[in-house]
Amino acid sequence: MNDASAYDREQRRSMDDLVRDYLPLVKKIALHWSARLPPVIELDDLMQVGLMGLIQASENYDSSQGASFATYASIRVKGAILDEVRRNDWVPRSVQQKMAQVSAAIQRVEARLGAAANAADIAGELGVSLQAYQTVAAELTCARMTSLEDAVLDTADTGADTGADPAASLEDAGFRRALAEAIQFLPDKEQLMMSLYYTDELNLKEIGAVLGVSESRVSQIHGQALARLRARLAHWTA
Helix, strand or coil: CCHHHHHHHHHHHHHHHHHHHHHHHHHHHHHHHHCCCCCCCCHHHHHHHHHHHHHHHHHHCCHHHCCCHHHHHHHHHHHHHHHHHHHHCCCCHHHHHHHHHHHHHHHHHHHHHCCCCCHHHHHHHHCCCHHHHHHHHHHHHHCCCHHHHHHHCCCCCCCCCCCCCHHHHHHHHHHHHHHHHHHHCCCHHHHHHHHHHHHCCCCHHHHHHHHCCCHHHHHHHHHHHHHHHHHHCHHHHC
């Protein structure tokens, strides 16, 4: 038997075993993010990207670092999916513009009042009805916010190159501390929503049950929280 051919067969078998064993994990992560993303993003596409992340995880895993392979693979799969979403820039420009407008309005109101702006305050600053503002706020849940989005979604530990620029790493750590502090000072309902969504990973229906509101109201709270964070961290995200 040719040694090279035997090696190739063993490699294929190992890869087949890897995919078979961890496909449920990849599918679980892909389904989780598919539910949070616009319908134009297909589950199959997320699965393909997730499988690539799984393969990269198998190539780079180092057991001496302490994490189990399943934990490491989960981080890499999620990171691969989110990187792909960001590369495709799926958020409509109109939504990005609305995020900037709402964040600016929140900045002005909070500077004037010295307190957290509520929905009525923000609507008034924008010169629209409360209902119109709430519709906009719900749309902001899919707004792309570069470094803020990355940090809120906790993509820091996706196997980044350990040789990264130390100055950039220091700046990133400073931003994350500022973000954590900003989240602590969100209004109670927004803070709880962020925790349930990003930490406990509940879906909108489940969060609505906890908060005693509808799914659409959860989307409004989420969008407003993101806009408020962007407003309070403007010097980081500019």
